[in-house]
Amino acid sequence: MQPTLRTVRVDGLSLRIRTTPGPGSPASPRSPYVLVHGLGMTHRYLDRLRAELAADAVVHTVDLPGYGPGPRPRIQLGVEDHAALMVEALGELGVRSGTLVGHSMGVQFVTEAALQSPALAERLVLIGPVVDRLRRTVLQQAVALAHDTLRESASANRIVLGDYLQTGTRWYLRQLRSMMEYPLERAVERLRCPVLVVRGGRDPVARREWCRELATRAPDGTLVEIEGQPHVVQHSAAARVAAEIVAFSRRTALPS
Numbered sequence: 001m002q003p004t005l006r007t008v009r010v011d012g013l014s015l016r017i018r019t020t021p022g023p024g025s026p027a028s029p030r031s032p033y034v035l036v037h038g039l040g041m042t043h044r045y046l047d048r049l050r051a052e053l054a055a056d057a058v059v060h061t062v063d064l065p066g067y068g069p070g071p072r073p074r075i076q077l078g079v080e081d082h083a084a085l086m087v088e089a090l091g092e093l094g095v096r097s098g099t100l101v102g103h104s105m106g107v108q109f110v111t112e113a114a115l116q117s118p119a120l121a122e123r124l125v126l127i128g129p130v131v132d133r134l135r136r137t138v139l140q141q142a143v144a145l146a147h148d149t150l151r152e153s154a155s156a157n158r159i160v161l162g163d164y165l166q167t168g169t170r171w172y173l174r175q176l177r178s179m180m181e182y183p184l185e186r187a188v189e190r191l192r193c194p195v196l197v198v199r200g201g202r203d204p205v206a207r208r209e210w211c212r213e214l215a216t217r218a219p220d221g222t223l224v225e226i227e228g229q230p231h232v233v234q235h236s237a238a239a240r241v242a243a244e245i246v247a248f249s250r251r252t253a254l255p256s
């Protein structure tokens with residue numbers, strides 16, 4: 001089914017949230033999935049994963065302020081600010097808890113949201129997490145991203161380039177600083193919920209050692225690699241990523 005778009009205003013800023021209904025009559029209703037994009041991106045490169053997950057439960061896909069169409073915020077927003085806005089916007093829509101799924105910088109947003117509102121995060125899925133603490137320079141990240149571009153499909157590169165152009169250089173660079181400074185490796189240590197780290201087996205941005213470290217640092221962490229896939233693995237291997245997320249969700253579900 002096609003998602004329903006709603007714009008939620010929080011502190012004068014707009015978040016666009018697309019809601020896709022889950023199965024019509026599930027035997028036991030499941031809590032929703034919340035999908036969050038990375039730096040410079042929008043919901044578009046999450047669409048394949050959204051469609052797969054909607055076979056299991058309701059899916060909410062968030063476009064944060066400054067990303068996609070519409071004016072850019074005049075103030076600087078850090079990871080903590082975006083997380084707070086997202087928590088409040090989801091609350092306005094009646095989303096009290098669910099599985100938070102972030103990709104790339106979106107991993108930082110959902111991790112911080114889980115720290116600010118533990119009740120919201122039943123579990124976290126961290127896909128292609130950034131920024132590797134051993135490669136925390138803009139040059140290293142730029143080289144890895146360029147390398148990854150050669151491994152992505154044409155459709156993924158079209159979406160990424162289109163969203164980058166729409167987001168614009170100024171907002172991208174303002175957000176890049178926040179991304180580089182966020183200490184993800186320390187944040188995951190404070191999480192109270194189960195964590196699934198997912199990476200493509202050929203992802204040069206979120207390397208195996210880094211992802212393994214995050215899964216180990218999390219109090220209840222698991223690492224899954226999708227063989228042969230690049231950084232935007234949720235687009236190139238949506239069905240396989242969704243299957244891992246659904247299995248994780250069911251495995252960590254609290255008894256009713």
